[in-house]
Amino acid sequence: MDTIKNILNKIIELFCIGIMGIMTLLVSWQVFTRYFFNKPSAITEQLSQYLFVWLVLYGAAYVFGKREHMKISFIRDRVPNKIGILFDFIQEIIIAFFALSIMVYGGFLSTMRQMVQMDASLQIPIGVVYSAIPISGVFIIFYSLYNLINISKKKI
Structure with a gap:
């Protein structure tokens, strides 16, 4: 399970780095076209907003x-270790739920529901x-299960 977690971490890490790089280029282009051509690109603005949502999640x-x-x-921090472990366990279950x-x-x-609605500038489904x-959410559930296993082994 550690191997899967490390692979998933690396994939998400690279994905977020890629999104950040693309967003930097898009926003730079947006600023350039706004100030030098006096005509901002609606496509780059919308795409950078969507990429930001993905980056956050x-x-x-x-x-x-x-x-x-x-x-x-x-x-x-104020309770004995065994009760603290129980708190951690309950917390992970609530987060997974x-x-x-x-x-x-x-x-x-x-x-x-949103797959039928198209974005006006990008012409992609909002879904x-x-x-x-x-x-x-699936990633968070995986991490919660991983944490629950480690809490039960008292690794964390």
Whole structure:
């Protein structure tokens, strides 16, 4: 399972780096066309917005998988270690439930509903943009399961 996690981390990492590079080029082109030609490109603006949504969702899953997300550990730090491990376990279950019910299930339904609506400037289905929600939800569920296994082994 460690190997799968490391491969998934690397894929998401490279994907987010690629998105950031493409966004940098798109926004630079947008600024260039706005100030030098006085005619901003609607396509680059819309595409950079969509890529930003993807960057946020995949980046959030990546940070969650590395356990570098913000967490409030005020209560957990004040209880004995065994109860703290129980808190961590419950927290991972709640996060996995949220990711499954809201992100994967709800995100999938929203994605399917939006596949018929086309973006005006890019001429792609809006559902393509929404697809980042259930996909990142699947990643978060995987990371939650990985964390649950490690918590049960007391690795974390």
